[in-house]
Amino acid sequence: MIVPELPDDIRALKEAVGAFVEREVYPLEARIAERGSIDWDEAADLRRRAREAGFAMLNMPAEAGGRDLSMLGQVALEEESGKATNGLGFAVVDRGPRELYEIATPEQIERYVAPIVRGEYREAWALTEPGAGSDLSGLQATAVRDGDEWVLNGEKWFVTSEGPPGVYIVLAVAEGEQALFLVDPDAPGLEIRRTPGFLHDPYLDHHPEIVFTDCRVPEANRVPASGDEGAKEWILVERLFIAARCCGAALRLVDSTAEWAQEREAFGSPIAEYQGISFPLADSLTELHAARLLTYHAAHAFDVLEDRKVVHGKVSMAKLFASEMAGRVADRAVQALGGRGYMTENPAARFYRELRVDRIWEGTSEIQRSILSRGVFKRGAAPYLGWD
Numbered sequence: 001m002i003v004p005e006l007p008d009d010i011r012a013l014k015e016a017v018g019a020f021v022e023r024e025v026y027p028l029e030a031r032i033a034e035r036g037s038i039d040w041d042e043a044a045d046l047r048r049r050a051r052e053a054g055f056a057m058l059n060m061p062a063e064a065g066g067r068d069l070s071m072l073g074q075v076a077l078e079e080e081s082g083k084a085t086n087g088l089g090f091a092v093v094d095r096g097p098r099e100l101y102e103i104a105t106p107e108q109i110e111r112y113v114a115p116i117v118r119g120e121y122r123e124a125w126a127l128t129e130p131g132a133g134s135d136l137s138g139l140q141a142t143a144v145r146d147g148d149e150w151v152l153n154g155e156k157w158f159v160t161s162e163g164p165p166g167v168y169i170v171l172a173v174a175e176g177e178q179a180l181f182l183v184d185p186d187a188p189g190l191e192i193r194r195t196p197g198f199l200h201d202p203y204l205d206h207h208p209e210i211v212f213t214d215c216r217v218p219e220a221n222r223v224p225a226s227g228d229e230g231a232k233e234w235i236l237v238e239r240l241f242i243a244a245r246c247c248g249a250a251l252r253l254v255d256s257t258a259e260w261a262q263e264r265e266a267f268g269s270p271i272a273e274y275q276g277i278s279f280p281l282a283d284s285l286t287e288l289h290a291a292r293l294l295t296y297h298a299a300h301a302f303d304v305l306e307d308r309k310v311v312h313g314k315v316s317m318a319k320l321f322a323s324e325m326a327g328r329v330a331d332r333a334v335q336a337l338g339g340r341g342y343m344t345e346n347p348a349a350r351f352y353r354e355l356r357v358d359r360i361w362e363g364t365s366e367i368q369r370s371i372l373s374r375g376v377f378k379r380g381a382a383p384y385l386g387w388d
Contacts, residue, residue, distance in 0.1 A: 002386070003296045010073040017055055017080040021092060024049065025084045032086050033345045038202045040163065047091040047119075056094040057117050064101055064109075065117045071237075075244040075299040079292075082248025085350040087204030089245065090162065097123050099234040100169060103180075103225035112167045112182050121166025126156040126183075126210060127231050133158075133364075141212065143174035143181060148219050150174065150181060152189070152212040158361070160205050168210070171231050180223040180230050189215030200354040236315055238362040240302065243295040243318040246326035246358055249351050250288045253333040256347065257281055260337055271336070280332040288329065291322040310383045313375040317384065320368035323358035330355050 006014065024046060032038055050056060059074050060066025069077075074095070081089030096117050101109060116123055132138035141154025152172055159168070168183040168190070183190060195208040223230060258281060261272035271277045298314040305311050333348040334341035341348040359365045375384065 003293055004072065004300050006072070006076055010069075010076055013055075013058075013073070014076045014080055016053070017077050017093060018083070020050065020053055020055070021080055021083050021089065025088050025092065028088060029085050029347065029350070030345065032202055033350070036202065038086065038204065043088070043091060043162075043204060046088065047094060050092045050094065051119055055092055056119065057096040058093075059098050060096040060101065060117055061098075064096070064113070066096060070299075071240070071302040072296065072299045075240060075295060078241045078244035079248040079251075079295075082245025083252040085347055085354060086202060087200070087354075089248075090204055094119075097169070097234075099230055099237065100180075100223070102233075103230050104182075104223055105220075107220065108182060108223065115166060121164075122162050124159050124161035124165035124168050125231075125234060126159045126168045126170045127235075128158045129155060130157055139171065139173050139178060141170070141172040143172040143179060143217070143222075145175070145219075146216075150217045150219065150222060152181065152183070152215040152217055154212050155193075156210050156212075158207045159210055160207060162205050170212070174222070178226065178228040178231070180225075181217050182221040182223065183212075183215065183217055187215055187217065189213045198357075200357060203354070235362050236312060239319040239368075240295070240298055240315045242358050242362060243291065243298070243315075243322035246322040246355065247288060247292050247295055249355060250284065250291070250322075250326045250329040253329050253348060253351060254281065254284050254288060257284070257333045257336050260340075277336050280336065284329040284332050287325040291318070291325045294318040294321055307383065309375065310379070313372055313384045316363075316368040316371045319363065320365055320372070323355070324365060326351075326355045326358060 028042060028046060031042075047056075055077070057065060058067045058069040058077070061068045077093045078089075081093040083089070084092065097113060100123070101113050104113060112123070115121055129138075129140055131140060141152065141156065143150040143152050152170065154172060156170065165185060168185065170181045170183050171178055172181060173179070189212055191211045191213065193209045193211050195206050198207060258272070261277050261281065262270050264271045266274075294314075295318040298311070298318040301311050301314045330348065330352040334352050337346060337348050340346055343349055372384070
């Protein structure tokens with residue numbers, strides 16, 4: 001089976017999330033565009049209402065307060081969240097740190113993961129460094145043991161955080177291997193150096209640069225499993241979610257462009273009748289369909305396929321194609337809408353600006369191509385095309 005049908009309960013949940021985004025998020029986007037900034041109380045209220053609607057922490061296992069949703073189900077919901085601009089979809093489909101939950105100690109789960117599931121605070125993954133982005137093997141951050149403590153030194157960039165996080169999940173080299181450490185925001189030696197602006201601002205998430213200078217972390221805060229394992233799993237899931245959100249954004253763009261083209265007239269006819277508008281729209285629809293097939297296929301493979309190397313390849317294909325597809329769709333939408341498409345009050349302008357990063361974060365397009373080329377050299381094409 002290349003792409004399975006969504007179960008009825010997931011389909012209903014997907015429709016509910018989509019309706020919530022359209023009803024609650026679209027008006028909020030308009031207010032943000034008008035004033036040029038996010039009202040953080042308003043964003044917190046959006047997250048609260050989404051939680052009350054039952055959309056939060058669905059990826060977490062039942063014993064942790066979640067619903068243990070399949071990856072296929074999660075991708076279906078992420079697609080709906082991708083229809084929101086300004087990063088507001090993250091507040092609607094609020095996922096928990098499943099990757100941390102599966103490798104942390106019971107004490108770490110109780111102290112750090114449980115409050116996240118309860119909605120008391122958010123976590124922030126601190127993986128990337130000035131000299132180590134897509135290639136985490138180049139990590140320079142170190143953790144040196146000193147009795148019952150670890151002393152962290154290093155610098156982290158692009159730390160994803162919606163406001164002040166409740167805990168930093170920090171990747172560092174300890175005793176020759178990569179390890180994850182849970183660092184409290186008020187830990188001595190942790191400094192937020194700056195919070196740079198980004199092209200997609202105003203955006204729900206911030207990406208501060210933080211520095212660790214002889215930052216002491218207790219042994220109890222070192223995650224026992226391999227940090228490399230935990231970080232790679234988190235990145236793998238995020239790549240798949242990027243693909244899903246790109247599909248959602250492209251779907252909104254295709255629909256809004258088609259609606260506009262049938263209403264807007266030029267030279268006495270709706271512009272939908274001109275091939276300069278209709279043919280690019282046809283291309284966008286075709287590419288979106290292909291991206292959705294790739295993304296849902298990769299999600300199902302994540303759920304059922306034992307060979308994780310092949311799963312990584314399928315996710316890379318989805319992330320690569322969907323992120324580049326969405327950029328093309330956004331560009332065509334802005335062109336079809338003309339001057340109106342360049343106004344920030346129009347979702348097309350916001351998507352044009354926001355979707356660009358999806359070809360960069362959690363592994364650039366070039367990294368995905370490297371993963372795929374290495375895979376096909378080792379295994380051939382067949383494993384990536386089916387289930388054999």
